[in-house]
Amino acid sequence: MNRLSGKVALVTGASAGIGRATAKLFAREGASLVVGARRKEELDALVSEIEAEGGKAVALAGDVRSEDYAIALVALAAERYGRLDIAFNNAGVIGEAGPSTGVSVSGWNDAIAINLTGSFLGAKHQIAEMLKRGGGSIIFTSTFVGYSFGFPGVAAYAASKSGLVGLTQALAAEYGPQNIRVNAILPGAVDTDMYREMNNTAESQAFITNLHALKRVATAEELARSVLYLASDDAAFVTGTASLVDGGVSITRT
Numbered sequence: 001m002n003r004l005s006g007k008v009a010l011v012t013g014a015s016a017g018i019g020r021a022t023a024k025l026f027a028r029e030g031a032s033l034v035v036g037a038r039r040k041e042e043l044d045a046l047v048s049e050i051e052a053e054g055g056k057a058v059a060l061a062g063d064v065r066s067e068d069y070a071i072a073l074v075a076l077a078a079e080r081y082g083r084l085d086i087a088f089n090n091a092g093v094i095g096e097a098g099p100s101t102g103v104s105v106s107g108w109n110d111a112i113a114i115n116l117t118g119s120f121l122g123a124k125h126q127i128a129e130m131l132k133r134g135g136g137s138i139i140f141t142s143t144f145v146g147y148s149f150g151f152p153g154v155a156a157y158a159a160s161k162s163g164l165v166g167l168t169q170a171l172a173a174e175y176g177p178q179n180i181r182v183n184a185i186l187p188g189a190v191d192t193d194m195y196r197e198m199n200n201t202a203e204s205q206a207f208i209t210n211l212h213a214l215k216r217v218a219t220a221e222e223l224a225r226s227v228l229y230l231a232s233d234d235a236a237f238v239t240g241t242a243s244l245v246d247g248g249v250s251i252t253r254t
Helices: 017-028 040-052 067-081 105-131 155-178 193-198 202-211 220-231
Strands: 008-012 032-037 056-061 086-089 136-141 180-187 242-245
Touching: 008 017, 008 067, 008 105, 017 032, 017 040, 017 056, 017 086, 017 220, 032 040, 032 067, 040 056, 056 067, 067 105, 086 105, 086 220, 105 136, 105 155, 105 180, 136 155, 136 220, 155 180, 180 220, 220 242
Parallel strands: 008 032, 008 086, 032 056, 086 136, 136 180, 180 242
Antiparallel strands: none
């Protein structure tokens, strides 16, 4: 407990799934939270849960495609808590799926805008604030898809998420001298609303489960613990990594 005591953390995509679980774990570990997502009602419920457990959190709803929203989230952290130490840029979408020859330009652009550009805009302003305080930790949510495993029918998702690995490396090299660490987690299948939407039959879920060496999918809380490690001082010498948290899906051929 208290691995993040005295720290201020920002989490996007916090209304559900990995983002929600991570925000709650960060708070239990002593961090003061700024949580963001598009759905205000879910964010408000999350803040209430964190406060009920004795934690501190404030919510701001918005769209990560907007640079103004990225600026506002960082400003809220600075105004409410006086600093920003950790940012988990987790907001993302599957985007338009299906045969790549049928993917629309708007569908492609939306996936890139939310998954890749939105994360860049967040980091751009988060890093500027962290530099005022002597460093910090940035974490992105990428995926094994398009990195160590090819899935048909998700070209926009794969391209936008694998782009985060390049962004991670570039930012880590650029800001490492100023004590800013930048890493990405690459989850395997995680039992979230998004996962169940993509895999809404028993057959589909069994297929995905079997792809993993552990022969199960992860919980959001398991991913949150990996994010906590990268956010904390336990990972003080870890930067520029694409950290597979994938249950062995990348190495399994059985």
